[in-house]
Amino acid sequence: MFSVGDTHAAQGDGEICGTAIESPMRVALKFELVKRTPLAFPRFTTPGPVTRHLDARGYEVTTGIGPDLMAAARAAVGAMVDLVARRTHMPAVDAYMLCSVCADLRISEIVDMPNWTVSFYFPRIVLE
Secondary structure, eight states: OOOOOOOEEEOOTTOSSSOOEEOOOOOOOOOOOOTTOOOSSOOOOOSSOSOOOOOTTOEEEEEEEESOHHHHHHHHHHHHHHHHHHHHTOOHHHHHHHHHHHOEEEEEEOTTTTOEEEEEEEEGGGGO
């Protein structure tokens, strides 16, 4: 009872708009049944890094802060889409898709509730 979705050659963490670089892949999965371990949600282990981050030149980072985590995420993404569109002179929709392919959405801070901080990391090397 396990399903593997469509595979991507690149996709930023957070999949902000459903845009990724689609790619056919072969996958090998190994499952281990751990009896008498009730889980509310799936759990998994990786043998190493799950991405090769494009961080050689650092990141441009935008943030959203507020009492609604989803609104904070939207604010962080919206600010980055604006920044990328302005710097590259590309249409906002293209900047949005580019962000979905290579930028990472992160929950940066929850300790000061109800003011959650969400950060959106865009690798600077992509703009060079």
